[in-house]
Amino acid sequence: MRARRFRGAAAFVLAGAFALAACGGDDDTAADDDGGEAGDSSLPVVLGTTDTVTNIDPAGSYDKPSWNIVYNTYQRLLAVPLGGSEPQPDAAESCDWDDDTTYRCTLKSGQTFADGSEITSENVVHSIERQLEIQHESNGWQLLTGIEEVEAPDESTVVFHLESPDATFPFILTTAAAAIVPMDYPADELQPNDQVVGSGPYTVDEFDPTQQIQLGVNENYAGDREVNNSGVILQFYQTESALKQAIEEGEVMIAYRSLAVTDVEDLEENGAERGVEVVVGEGTEINYMVLQASREPFDEPAVRQAVAQIIDRETIAESVYRGTVTPLYGPIPEGVPGHVPSFKEQYGEPDPEAAEQLLDEAGVETPVEFDAWWMPDRYGEEIGDMFGEIERQLEDTGLFEVNLEQLSWAQYAETFSDQSMDAFDLGWFPDYPDASNYIEPFYHAESVVNNGYSDDEMDELIDVMLTDTDEEARLDAFERASEIVAEDAPIIQLWQRDQIAAVREGVEGVEETLDPSFIFYYDVVSGVEE
Amino acid sequence: MSTRTAGSLRTYLLTRVLLFVPQVIVILTIVFVLMRVAPGDPVSVALGGQRSEEELAELRAAAGYDRPIIVQYWEYISGVLRLDFGHTIIDNRSVAEIFAVNGGATLTLTVAAFVVALLLAVPLGLIAGRFRDTPLDGSLRVFGILTYAAPVFFVGLLMQLAFARGLGWLPSSSQASPVVTARVPSQTNIFLVDALLAGDTAAFWNGVQHLVLPAVTLGLLLTGTFMRIIRVNLIQTMRSDYVEAARARGVSETRVVIQHAFRNAMVPFVTILGLQVALLLGGAILTEQTFNWNGIGSQLVRYLDSRDYIAVQGIITLFALAVVTASLLIDIINAIIDPRVRY
Numbered sequence: 045m046r047a048r049r050f051r052g053a054a055a056f057v058l059a060g061a062f063a064l065a066a067c068g069g070d071d072d073t074a075a076d077d078d079g080g081e082a083g084d085s086s087l088p089v090v091l092g093t094t095d096t097v098t099n100i101d102p103a104g105s106y107d108k109p110s111w112n113i114v115y116n117t118y119q120r121l122l123a124v125p126l127g128g129s130e131p132q133p134d135a136a137e138s139c140d141w142d143d144d145t146t147y148r149c150t151l152k153s154g155q156t157f158a159d160g161s162e163i164t165s166e167n168v169v170h171s172i173e174r175q176l177e178i179q180h181e182s183n184g185w186q187l188l189t190g191i192e193e194v195e196a197p198d199e200s201t202v203v204f205h206l207e208s209p210d211a212t213f214p215f216i217l218t219t220a221a222a223a224i225v226p227m228d229y230p231a232d233e234l235q236p237n238d239q240v241v242g243s244g245p246y247t248v249d250e251f252d253p254t255q256q257i258q259l260g261v262n263e264n265y266a267g268d269r270e271v272n273n274s275g276v277i278l279q280f281y282q283t284e285s286a287l288k289q290a291i292e293e294g295e296v297m298i299a300y301r302s303l304a305v306t307d308v309e310d311l312e313e314n315g316a317e318r319g320v321e322v323v324v325g326e327g328t329e330i331n332y333m334v335l336q337a338s339r340e341p342f343d344e345p346a347v348r349q350a351v352a353q354i355i356d357r358e359t360i361a362e363s364v365y366r367g368t369v370t371p372l373y374g375p376i377p378e379g380v381p382g383h384v385p386s387f388k389e390q391y392g393e394p395d396p397e398a399a400e401q402l403l404d405e406a407g408v409e410t411p412v413e414f415d416a417w418w419m420p421d422r423y424g425e426e427i428g429d430m431f432g433e434i435e436r437q438l439e440d441t442g443l444f445e446v447n448l449e450q451l452s453w454a455q456y457a458e459t460f461s462d463q464s465m466d467a468f469d470l471g472w473f474p475d476y477p478d479a480s481n482y483i484e485p486f487y488h489a490e491s492v493v494n495n496g497y498s499d500d501e502m503d504e505l506i507d508v509m510l511t512d513t514d515e516e517a518r519l520d521a522f523e524r525a526s527e528i529v530a531e532d533a534p535i536i537q538l539w540q541r542d543q544i545a546a547v548r549e550g551v552e553g554v555e556e557t558l559d560p561s562f563i564f565y566y567d568v569v570s571g572v573e574e
Numbered sequence: 575m576s577t578r579t580a581g582s583l584r585t586y587l588l589t590r591v592l593l594f595v596p597q598v599i600v601i602l603t604i605v606f607v608l609m610r611v612a613p614g615d616p617v618s619v620a621l622g623g624q625r626s627e628e629e630l631a632e633l634r635a636a637a638g639y640d641r642p643i644i645v646q647y648w649e650y651i652s653g654v655l656r657l658d659f660g661h662t663i664i665d666n667r668s669v670a671e672i673f674a675v676n677g678g679a680t681l682t683l684t685v686a687a688f689v690v691a692l693l694l695a696v697p698l699g700l701i702a703g704r705f706r707d708t709p710l711d712g713s714l715r716v717f718g719i720l721t722y723a724a725p726v727f728f729v730g731l732l733m734q735l736a737f738a739r740g741l742g743w744l745p746s747s748s749q750a751s752p753v754v755t756a757r758v759p760s761q762t763n764i765f766l767v768d769a770l771l772a773g774d775t776a777a778f779w780n781g782v783q784h785l786v787l788p789a790v791t792l793g794l795l796l797t798g799t800f801m802r803i804i805r806v807n808l809i810q811t812m813r814s815d816y817v818e819a820a821r822a823r824g825v826s827e828t829r830v831v832i833q834h835a836f837r838n839a840m841v842p843f844v845t846i847l848g849l850q851v852a853l854l855l856g857g858a859i860l861t862e863q864t865f866n867w868n869g870i871g872s873q874l875v876r877y878l879d880s881r882d883y884i885a886v887q888g889i890i891t892l893f894a895l896a897v898v899t900a901s902l903l904i905d906i907i908n909a910i911i912d913p914r915v916r917y
Binding site for chain 1: 665675676734738739742745746747748751752753755756863865866868872873875876879881
């Protein structure tokens with residue numbers, strides 16, 4: 045009897061296994077087996093990513109993944125429209141300068157948050173004031189420190205009084221730091237992530253940053269953006285390879301940030317037969333090497349210049365990144381008004397003999413030894429290969445001896461600004477598409493990289509960039525600043541990267557949103573319905 | 575059962591339960607010491623560079639890291655006794671919440687892997703024992719060694735390449751397709767159960783398909799160990815007098831194995847199950863990473879990456895308690911079913 049039961053159970057298991065294989069054996073992707081709803085017109089956009097979302101209260105984050113959700117769920121007074129480079133009204137009807145330090149905005153009427161409450165100028169005041177009150181450690185609030193006072197003289201008018209003239213202020217109002225929140229958001233602490241309410245095109249329906257964030261369409265949205273889908277699911281993956289598998293299997297419709305270079309290359313070559321297309325948009329992410337100008341060996345300008353003279357960016361772009369990045373020869377990336385290839389103009393082609401001459405003239409003893417630091421878990425898996433290539437290029441000249449060192453980002457982030465590293469890698473995503481955002485944070489006397497570099501002329505130029513509203517004067521300032529940074533070489537820009545996404549066949553709109561603003565507007569994505 | 579035997583069983587069970595206490599204390603102490611020998615305090619390590627010294631000092635005081643080590647130790651032990659395993663530093667989640675939210679995925683994976691291991695190991699172990707020293711036995715023994723020795727992530731990658739990428743039969747990551755995950759309301763945090771509660775059989779089937787590859791990968795890790803033990807025990811049992819008696823009565827060899835030897839051969843097998851819980855949980859961490867499975871293992875890796883030692887300490891503590899508790903339960907079951915296990 046027991047033997048019969050055992051045989052019965054075994055037969056059941058075998059039958060189950062065969063049934064499983066048979067059901068999985070057709071040509072459909074796994075996603076199509078999810079209950080036969082592949083053609084359901086209510087399917088939301090599924091976007092896979094390896095990014096990490098922290099806080100989606102605008103006062104609680106200063107990172108691209110979190111800000112991207114803020115951009116899709118909240119309105120700001122101004123926004124940079126798709127493909128544009130200048131701020132345009134979003135929740136505001138209009139904004140303009142009263143004088144050099146007074147900026148006035150008038151809100152559109154009839155706008156509400158997703159919970160139905162009306163948007164008034166008090167909301168804008170509350171949003172700014174709580175940012176400055178909370179002062180979250182992510183430091184996004186620092187974008188707003190130029191505001192001396194913000195007031196709401198009536199329900200639809202907001203007036204900003206600035207501490208000093210700031211030509212970039214309209215851009216700052218386009219950032220997530222200036223997103224408008226309801227009055228019931230606490231003034232001195234963050235709103236829980238699963239209780240956020242905005243007035244943007246989407247609402248946050250479910251929030252689990254370790255697995256999935258679900259966005260629904262905000263029925264109360266009264267802005268100008270047109271939503272072309274029924275919602276968005278952000279699916280998180282732990283590794284780049286898992287993300288690639290997910291797009292190939294049809295589990296996600298879009299894979300965005302980040303696919304490994306080799307995976308991109310594979311999808312470009314073979315993606316079509318798997319129903320996947322690689323979409324490339326203009327990118328303004330940059331990567332650079334900071335040289336510690338505060339002490340030896342890089343306190344000697346000739347040593348920094350020699351490094352700049354030797355590094356071969358073309359080889360890095362081709363051999364390490366397989367052409368997925370563009371060599372960057374100046375502090376401001378191509379595509380952003382103000383770009384000047386100043387390193388190219390200053391140093392020309394990589395030239396070890398010229399580098400040797402620079403060191404000889406300065407009386408520097410060679411080989412110059414230094415530690416170069418990089419992190420494996422922040423800007424892609426290829427950074428290590430890139431530093432291997434930089435080490436090779438420098439050591440092949442016999443002028444340098446490079447010791448490569450690495451740290452995980454958690455340790456790196458707390459170390460790079462304490463001046464303990466001779467040279468170190470960092471990357472930058474712009475807060476807003478203005479050239480000043482590539483100069484001021486790095487070359488001001490109080491720069492974020494804290495490498496001891498300062499220059500009086502540079503500080504004056506930065507003042508012009510930030511305060512002068514004359515576009516010609518600003519462009520002149522960018523050009524001169526680019527010349528100075530190439531000459532002094534406290535930071536050596538290495539590459540800029542396009543934005544890359546992989547999309548399933550039939551998905552549209554992704555190319556449109558991959559613009560220099562670096563904001564992924566989910567509303568433009570369509571084609572997921574049949 | 576005689577009075578003497580029953581008394582002996584009671585003594586064994588009482589002793590075993592009493593031993594559980596020092597066992598737990600030793601494990602908790604080891605976890606505490608290991609987490610404290612790392613340089614720097616947990617708050618500085620996780621948040622240093624992101625907050626001012628004053629804020630870090632406040633956080634250290636709030637978490638009790640400015641107190642003497644013995645006080646911290648007592649607070650840790652008393653916290654565990656109150657089932658308070660602390661709050662993570664980077665995202666302020668309670669460790670208990672992590673277990674509640676992510677534990678379902680790990681439980682699903684480990685139970686399924688255990689079932690896979692049993693389904694493979696029992697018949698294969700019996701076959702190997704039955705056909706001892708034949709080429710078939712030799713092949714199965716090699717298979718057992720390979721499954722035990724092969725790294726989980728390597729087996730996982732092979733599975734993904736073969737059944738997801740190559741044949742396209744099964745999905746390679748996550749507990750379910752994203753769209754399916756989104757439509758099933760989370761009630762128990764165990765996806766398959768939630769799908770059934772929602773009456774969504776398509777979602778349930780989707781979950782089963784996603785479970786196959788990780789469960790087989792982790793199950794294979796146990797299969798080798800199980801198989802070898804079942805084989806050895808079967809061989810020993812087959813030499814017993816009562817088996818010889820069965821053969822003498824003309825019972826067929828297959829029937830001897832299944833009806834007479836199998837049950838007794840399984841008794842020692844139960845003993846080693848407790849030890850395998852640790853192997854299973856360790857393997858689950860790697861399996862979850864390989865298959866993007868959102869369980870406790872992947873959370874442990876995430877917090878390790880962020881150097882959130884409070885979270886790591888809490889998760890390891892709970893893992894350790896789970897292993898010790900499982901070991902206790904297995905010992906109790908073993909004592910009940912095997913009269914030889916007595917003091």
